Each structure stands twice: as C-alpha cells, then as structure tokens.
Amino acid sequence: MAVSDLAALVVALPIFGSLVAFLAALVRSKSGWPVAVAATAAQLAVTVTLAVRAFGEGTITYVVGGFEAPYGIELVVDGLTGTMLVLIAAVSLGVLAYARRAGPRSNPFYAVFMLLVAGLTGMSVTADLFNMYVFLEITGLSAYALVASGDRGRSAVAALKYLLVGTVGASLFLLGVGYAYIDTGTLNMADLAVKLAANGYTATLTQTAFALIVVGLFIKVAVFPLHTWQPDAYAGAPDTVSGLISALVSTVAAYALLRVVFTVFGTAFLDANPFAHALLVGGAIISILLGSLLAVSQSEVKRMLAYSSVSQFGLIVAAISIGNVTALTGAAVHLVGHAIMKGGLFLTAGLVATETGARSVDEYEGLVKRSPVGAGVFGVLAVAMVGVPPTIGFAGKWYIAVGAAEAGSWTLLAVIVGSTLLTLAYFARLVERMFFREPTADLEPAVERADGALPDGGDLGGSDPGSASLGMYAAVVAAAVLAVALGFAVFGYGDVLQSTIEALLS
C-alpha cells in the first residue's frame, strides 16, 4: 500500500469503526467502547505514520477514485494537516480512556463518536471546498447528536440551539462555496486559488464568497458575537462530550478557516481587500476581549470554560489576520495547545463533578481537600492557559505575539499580550476558591450516568458511584503533563512546520 493510500484510509477507518460499533450492538450491548478504542488506536498509528511522512518527505496527495483534480476530489496531507490528524486521534483516545467509566456507554453513542472523528479527519485532509462542506456537516450533525446524548432536558435544548445555529453556519459556508464555484467553475482549493487570482481579487463574487465562508466558519469556531451556541452546548453536554468537542470541533473549524483563507484566497486577497482583513482583525479583538469578560461573569465552571474558548479562538483568528510564518506557526501551536488544555479542563471538571458533585464556581471552594487530583490538574492547566512559561500556552502566545510585532500590528500585539491578564481574571478566582477556602457545603457526588436515558446503559464492574476510574485520572493527568512538556517541544515543531507554512503563504 502506498503512503498516499493512508490519506484515504484515515477517513475510512473511523467511518468503518462507527459502522462496526453500531452493528456490534446486535451481537452484544455495551460493546461500543472496545470497538471505538481499537479503531481510534489504529487511527492514531496511521495518522502518526502520515504525519511523519508529511514532515519528512513533503506533502502527500491522494486522488479519490482516480478522477484527477480539478474535477475529482483530492486529499492532501501536509505538515499542518498531519498535526491536526494526530491531534484528533490522540485526543479521541484520551477521551475514550475517560469515557469508559464516565459514560455514556451505549453503542449508538460510540458509533456517533467515531463518526465525529471521521468528519473532523475529513475536514482536515480534504483539498476540495465542497468536500469540506460535506465533512463540516458530518462533524456538525454528529456533534449535535453527541450533545443531545445527555439525559437531561438541558442537553436537548442545548443540542437544538447548537443544531439551529450550526446549520446557519454551514449554510453560509455552502453559499460561499457556491459563489466561488459560480465565479470560477471549480471546487478544488489549489485550482480555485489560481482562478480566483486570474479573476482579480476585487471581483464582487470573490468578495462575497470570502465573506460568506468566513462568517460561516466564524459561527463554527464560535467567534464573538456568533458564539451563542457554544456555552450552552459545552455546558449542557455530558462531560465526556464537552471534553471531546471543546478540544476538537472548534479547533478543526479554525483549521478550516486558516486553510480557506490562505490556500484558497491567499495573502494577496487580504492585501487587496481591506474589509476582509478588518473582518478578521475585528473578530479576533472582540472575541478576545468580550469572551474573557463573559467568562469572568460566569457562575458555572463549564460555561466559564466555554467562554474562555471564545477568547482563545480570538487569538487564533488574530494569528490568521496577521498572516506571516511566525504567527501561523503560533496558530498551529495554539490550536494543539488549546485542544489539550481545554479538553483537559473540561474532563477535569467532569472528574471533579464525579468525585464531589461540584459544578459551580462557588462549589469549588476547598476543592483541594475533596478532590486533590482534580484540583491539582485544574490548577496546572489553568496556569498553562494563562500562558505562564514554559507551558505550551505560553509558546503559542509567544509565536503569535512575535508575529504581530514582525508585522507591526501594535494594536493586536497589545491585545494579545494583555489577554494574559484577562485569562488570569477568570482562572484566578477559581484557583483561589479551590486552594484557599474551606469547603462550605456538603455536596452529593453525582456521577453523570447515562442509565436513565439509555436502556442498555448500566454499571460496569459495580463500583460505587462517587469514584473516578483510573482511565479518568490518566486522561486528565496526561493532559496536564502534555500541557507543560509540549512547551519544550515547540521549537523543534516550528522548525519542521516552517516549509509547510511557507508553502501555504506563497
């Protein structure tokens, strides 16, 4: 099998896994988890192989069905894609380790879980704009279903809101793709880039296509003020699901934004259209500032973390608007870093709720005595998120800030550097409550169980409800360790990524 075939396998494998997880329920209930673990582990192996090849030997291209581009669909794996692929597989595996005890446990859940992985992977590898829309919808639909898998009414309402807003986003994206197609008659990204340039960047169709696609993706990324689905979805979803989607869904949408802005439209388009640049800069600044302010005012921990994401993705959009090698390397680093930190934080919030029942900021008082591991990991991840060196949170911010300085964007530089204090504002009050207050009220440890909603749910191994499993601890501790350790690996990563980014910008 040629290496390029792996690019197709990497999409097919999770779809196949999803199918098997679904069918396995016919044989035996609760068999979804092992299937999902096996498929994801295989996925991780394949993606690592692909990433290593992509970094070592350059871009890998696969032509689907033998229809050559620009007519057929191409799958392309470069350094950036490889990064996302490995991230998706690794985070999914970590979340699965967590989900073993935390649930939900039904086979349909794992079938949808694998479908989400397939959608995210597809969005990353595809080099065709319409194909990207298809995977965007697969991702979206499976994410709505996962959010709705909680057994509370709140999950259902959150999923409905997510569905409505998310569909608007996807529709805008599709509309933009349509305009670009009318303009050029092609959907292949590389071919689009050539033809859009030939048409001239100030053509109204081109400008409209850009605006629609970017705003559509802004909704998926949850850029302020298009973020409203996100806090509800993250807070309403089961803990396992919030961990997964907070780490991956917006991340891959931001990757798609980066891909579309630079591969399809290119820096020359941004230079020719001040409004396009202003759209990105404005979205970035408003998200960073207002996301943080909203986070400070939240009383529920998961909602606070959700608003924190709004702010952090503002940083990514800022990096895209700066658009030089350093800033985009920073965007890649921060996408990975944020996924690990935020996914870890959501899983930790779930772990804490399992052990102590605490879910609101006030209930976190004195947490260190009731859940030492939870409080410790939360503390480390919060510090990383604030951007204290040498964590990966600092590294990403440093790259983006240096990029801003290189480009002479002083306003953005001030906002990026100042965002440290805003991030501190919402994490400090939580850290203070966890470590420097006595617990006030006794809370009932409340395991979030799928039993009520899913007839084939139930307890595994008969453990008592208030205890977290080894897998849950392992997942959150791994996130904390990675958040610190990866900070030291960033420079080497930036080095190997450089050629990819340079190709992207040329």
Next chain:
Amino acid sequence: MTDITSLRPLAAVLVSAVAVVPILASYRRPNLREGWTVLAAVCKLGLVASMVPAALRGDVYVTKLGPFVPYIDLTLRADALGLLFALVASTLWLVTSFYSIGYMRGLDEHSQTRYFAAFAGSVSSAVGVAFASNLVVLYLFYELLTVATYPLVAHDETDEARAAGRKYLAYTFGGGVAVLGGTLLVVHLAGTTAFTAGGIAGLANSDPTLARVAFALLVTGFGVKAALMPLHSWLPDAMVAPTPVSGLLHAVAVVKSGVFGVARVLLDVFGIDLVAELGVGGVLAAVAAFTLLTASVIALRQDNLKRRLAFSTVSQLSYIVLGIAVGGAAALGTGDAAKWALIGGLLHIPAHAFMKLTLFFCAGASTSRLTPTTSRTWPASASACPSRWARSQSPQPAWRASRWSPGS
C-alpha cells in the same frame, strides 16, 4: 572570560524544584518532609557556592538546553551578577528553612506541606531568575516565581489573605504582561534578548522612541516586584503571609528578582551608555528617589510591625534602583561616578537582604511567642518576656528564639 559548559547552573535551579515532589509525598511525616527541605537547601547552597571560584576568576558556568522559542535559547548563565543574587537567596533559604520549621510548628500552622513545597518552588524560581541568560528565560522564572509564591501569600486563607493574594496576582502578573510586551519589542528591535555586557548592540541603532517604550515597559514590569511607587501597594498587603515568607520572599527573593530584573535591563540589555543616551536613566532615578523618601515617611506612621518593615523594604529597594539608575544616568563621560553608584546599588542587594531578614525573624519570634503585636505594644511585650525582647534587639540567629530555644 571563558564559558564553562556545565549542568551546574541547571542543577542549582532544579534541586529545590525537584525537592517539591518528596516534600509533597512525605506529608504524613513532618520530620522527613522538613528533612527534604534542609537537604535541598544544603545541596542548593553547595551547588551555587561551587560556582563562585570560577566567577572570581572571571569564568562563567553555562547550561545550554537548546532553542526554546524563535529568537530565544533556553540557556542558563551563572555570571557574577547572577551568582551574587543566587548566593544571597540560597544562603538565606538555608537559614530560613530552620527558622520556618520552628515558626510553623511553634504556631501549629495549617497546610505546612503546601507551605514548604511552595517555598522550595519559590527559591528555585528565584535562582532561575538569577541565572537567566536572556529576557525570556528571565520572564519564565519571574512568572513561575509569582505562581510559586501565591500560595504563601494566601496561606492564612482568611479574607484578608485572599484579598492580598488577589492583589499580589493582579500586580505581579500585570507586571509580567509589561515585561512580556517590552521583551517582544526588544526582540522586534534587536532580534535577540540575550544579556550582553554593555548592552545588546542591535538596540543602539534602533528607533529611539520604540527603544524608550521598551525600556519603560520592562522597567515598569520589573518595577512591580521591585515595589517602585506607585506599584508598591501589593507588598505591605502581602505581609499577611507567615513571617518567614515575608522575610525571605518579600524582603529578599521576590522583591530582589524585580530589582535584579531592572539591573539586567539597564546593564545587560540596554547598557548604561544607551540608557544615558535615551535619557531614561534620570527618569528612573527620580522615581526611585521619590519612592525612597515617600516610603520612609509612610513607614514612620505604620503601627503594624510587619507593615512598617514592608515600607522600609520599599524604601530600601529604591536605594538599589537609585544606584543603578544613577549609574545609568551619569554614564557619559563621568568616569568613576557611574561605577561607584552601580557598585553601591548592587552591594545593597545582599546588605539589605541580611538586615531585613534578621529584622523579620525578630518580628516573627515575637509573634510566635507572644500575641501578634503592633509596635506600640512592644514595650509591654518586652516586659512580659524580657529575655526575648533583648534577644530581638540584636540580630542573633533568630531560629534560636523559636520553639527550639531553651525554655520554650
């Protein structure tokens, strides 16, 4: 001057950070836990001291850990200035460890494990600040120092302590943001932030306005921990921390990391010639002089003994900054004047450290034996406990006054 590649600077930084793990792990056995603290303190002092002969010869121990982020290498250099600070911090940590043990046990304080772990982490960060070879590594340890000392400030877990902790975080992280901004500007202007004796060459040829902005940001950022007015108000509030913390961290390690940062910025980033040329040395000297006088006047009016000492610290730190700034302001063509001002300023780093630590130890000894006092009630305490009063008047090894001393 030759560079000696060695892991010694790294080991000196890490030894107490590594000790955090066994300290936390032996939380059930206080004697073992404190044993780790003492062991780490002795090792640290030994490691730092072992680099002194080389420094006196003019050689520098260097640990190179490769590139960290663009433009920045993760390198530790134990040069003379750094060793001065590291030696002060690690010597006094050993002394303070014994004092802490007596103090914490004497007062039967809660969360002692957290206390000793955070203390070890703080000292690691302080020595990291000392051995940093460029602004980013300095920033790294500067921020870690904030994180590691926060648990010590908020230790009491009272509303007052938490408020002080919040203020501390807001001020010092705010300063950290200014340092980060200034560092980014220096990277932008010069392409490097590596400390160079006499200043980074690239800065001298850059846009003077941006260079001034970078200087202002860096000095403001480090000025927070150096407690330059009007950025000082976290320090008196932080006195709610246990006395050994006030002694070692808020009179020596933390505040001097700020002063040390200012010194690095003036001497090794901009260089005193450039500072004089930009005309910023005079401004800094004026701020320092103002702080020096005002803080002393305020100290006169403080009833709480530790707050009085804190304002004295604010004032004394400005002596150091003043010396460095005058050195910078007067650099052009004034011969020895600049040199003496610098030496005087830097000499005051260890001098003030020893004096103020002893004063805090005395204050703490009275607190642990008697009820916490204001300075107005001290004569009364003196009559209640004459021997201790007498002892606290002279700087004896203060741990003797803790519970290990005869009669307690």
